[in-house]
Amino acid sequence: MIFFMNVIGAPAPTRTYKIDDDLITRIGADDPDAFNTLYENINQPLHAYILSLTQDAQNAEDVLQETYLKIRSAAHLYKAMGKPMAWIFTIARNLSMMQHRSAKRTVEEEIDQLEHDPRFSTQFDREDHVFLKEILSQLNEKERSIILLHTVSGYKHREIARDLNMPLSTVLSNYSRGMNKLRMMVEYQKASSK
Amino acid sequence: MNRRKIKQRINRAVRQITPNVYDNVASVPVQKMAAHDHVTRQDLPEENRHTTWTLRFAPAFASLAVLFIAVFAWWQFLRIDSVVAVDVNPSIELRLNRLSRVVALQAYNPEGESLAEAVSWRFSPIEDVIQRLLGAMVQQGYLQSDNSFLMLSYQQENQNRAEALNQRLNKAVLRLIQQSPEMVYVQRVEIKEIPELADDYGVSRGVMQLILKAQIMNPQYSVEFLSELDLQTLYWLSENTMNSAPESTAPSQTPVPTMTPTVEVTPTARSWEYLCWEEDDDEYEWDDDCWAWLWTTCGEGDRLNDDCVQRIVNECWDDGELDDDCFDD
Numbered sequence: 204m205i206f207f208m209n210v211i212g213a214p215a216p217t218r219t220y221k222i223d224d225d226l227i228t229r230i231g232a233d234d235p236d237a238f239n240t241l242y243e244n245i246n247q248p249l250h251a252y253i254l255s256l257t258q259d260a261q262n263a264e265d266v267l268q269e270t271y272l273k274i275r276s277a278a279h280l281y282k283a284m285g286k287p288m289a290w291i292f293t294i295a296r297n298l299s300m301m302q303h304r305s306a307k308r309t310v311e312e313e314i315d316q317l318e319h320d321p322r323f324s325t326q327f328d329r330e331d332h333v334f335l336k337e338i339l340s341q342l343n344e345k346e347r348s349i350i351l352l353h354t355v356s357g358y359k360h361r362e363i364a365r366d367l368n369m370p371l372s373t374v375l376s377n378y379s380r381g382m383n384k385l386r387m388m389v390e391y392q393k394a395s396s397k
Numbered sequence: 398m399n400r401r402k403i404k405q406r407i408n409r410a411v412r413q414i415t416p417n418v419y420d421n422v423a424s425v426p427v428q429k430m431a432a433h434d435h436v437t438r439q440d441l442p443e444e445n446r447h448t449t450w451t452l453r454f455a456p457a458f459a460s461l462a463v464l465f466i467a468v469f470a471w472w473q474f475l476r477i478d479s480v481v482a483v484d485v486n487p488s489i490e491l492r493l494n495r496l497s498r499v500v501a502l503q504a505y506n507p508e509g510e511s512l513a514e515a516v517s518w519r520f521s522p523i524e525d526v527i528q529r530l531l532g533a534m535v536q537q538g539y540l541q542s543d544n545s546f547l548m549l550s551y552q553q554e555n556q557n558r559a560e561a562l563n564q565r566l567n568k569a570v571l572r573l574i575q576q577s578p579e580m581v582y583v584q585r586v587e588i589k590e591i592p593e594l595a596d597d598y599g600v601s602r603g604v605m606q607l608i609l610k611a612q613i614m615n616p617q618y619s620v621e622f623l624s625e626l627d628l629q630t631l632y633w634l635s636e637n638t639m640n641s642a643p644e645s646t647a648p649s650q651t652p653v654p655t656m657t658p659t660v661e662v663t664p665t666a667r668s669w670e671y672l673c674w675e676e677d678d679d680e681y682e683w684d685d686d687c688w689a690w691l692w693t694t695c696g697e698g699d700r701l702n703d704d705c706v707q708r709i710v711n712e713c714w715d716d717g718e719l720d721d722d723c724f725d726d
Contacts, residue, residue: 235423242419250415264416271422277430277437290439297436331410338407354404355411385403 224283227290231279238275245291248356252292255347256299258339266302270295288366341388346381349374475500479553479562480586481523482603483530484628485539485546487512490601491526497565499526505601512537523562527569540573545580546629547573550603552586559585582632598624610635622674672710672719687719 222244229237249270254263273294281290339347348367352358360378364371433439477492477500487508492501499518504510515537516529527549534540540547549566553559566583567574574581586606595605598620608623611634623631673687695705713723 238423239419242423246417246419247412247415251411254411254414260414264418267416268418268422271418272425272427273437275422276427277433279429280433280437282439284439290437293439294437301436328410328413331406331413334406335410335414350407351411354407382400382403386400389403 222287222291224281224285224287227274227278227281227287228283230275231281241274242271245288248352248358249291249295251351251355252348253295253299255339255351256296256344257302258347262299262302266295266298269298269302273298286365289368292366337388337392338385341384342381345369345373345377346384349378350381350385353378474498477501479551479558480592480602481527481552481562481566482548482550482586482601483527484548484550484601484603485534486628487534487539488601488604489513489530491518491523493523493562497523497562499523505599508537524565524569527566531570531573540580543577543580544629546632547581548603548607548628548632549581549583550586550601550606551583552592552602600624604628604631607631607635614638672706672714675719 222241226237226241230241246267250263250267253266253270254260257263257266270291274291277294281287284290338350342350349360349363352363352367353360358366360374361371363369364374367374430437473496474494476494478495479493479497481491481493483489483491486506488505489509489512490503490505491499492503494500498520499522500520502513502518504513512530512533515533516526518526518529521529531540531547539545547570549570551559551562551566553562563583563585570581570583584603584606586602588606588609591602591605591609594609595602598605598608600608604624607628608620608631611623611626611631612618612620614636615634615638618634623634626634672691673684675682675684675687691701691706691709695702695709709719713720715723
């Protein structure tokens, strides 16, 4: 399984996001198709972002659900500003901070739980998750958010800058610094294993 | 492991644990919020709000900057800061910017227009333009005789800048001053209303000031009359009262009226000399015979009888001069 995954690699990040102010307005009017479209388009990047904030898969899932519910309950109040993803990320961030105050788990515990979780068991790769654990611990919050959004969701740097309300230079420098940290980490691990 | 492989591995790891929560969130009833709370509020972070504010007003700032630059450029390079009038017979006014470079030129007569066409002046220093004008004048036959007369008049409100301009003008005509000091007259135009008056009479502001000076010295002459006189006569009248001037002080070629017709008298308090100026070939000349006749007819001791002169004026003054036939009758 591990061999298979390493050979074919992960699916490339797909860019199918078509989120605009109108979609949020339709969700505010209880349009189920609109919410379905939103979910299909943002679930991957939203989860990646929340995971980068919580560093915890279970907490990330909780926050993910709460974020969707918040979107549904507040979409009718949304004021069109041309950046709906920025609003969604803000909700996710605020909920993550609230979650962080109320509950803490260790990554090790969480991985053990995930391994036996029926939702993931068919695809779960322990090595990948150890690697993910290392990433989450080695990088700071900005670096995590930027790298996960870029690598998992295919977000471009300028899109990350726009939706996380950061200067593009900050996004680029954090991405570069984070990737260098990861490369050094991998090289160190490789040297240690020999 | 290179960057691409690291990214692939992150991608794979995160995708494996991305949950599908659709069923848990799509159909669950939610209560619509009455207003945003601290979680859903749309306020932008401070840094971004600042950036947005800056960007929103960027066009306005850019416009202001362009406007400021344009105003500064106009103020520095195009705004008329001072005026220099060059009068010989050709009459020209040069408008200068703050850097004392000529930005505009106006000729007041055909001779001036001809002269202006002969020299380059745009954005040249005032000294250079005056020297070019002097050269062109010599080529066109002006300033050749001993009786030539050049007047430079400048208008500059700031005292220090006025003094600096005065020095530059004197420097520009230094050679001419050394050759013949009496040929050159440099004056500062100090009366604010002069430009408007000069426009009314179609003369340069230097000549206008000279006219006013001449009228102060010789109030018997009207501005209209003085504006028709040649420059040298006008200058003489601006420096001397005609009544008291000894003949010897008058420029040799200037038609200075003498006060000694047929009777040895001093002029009246109310002067009637203008009656005896007559126009000949566009120049005014003093008519001794007229003056003698006037005294013969209306003289009463040391003065002219005003009623008598007034009668002559009423009956014989025609089109700016006395009708000789009528006067004889």
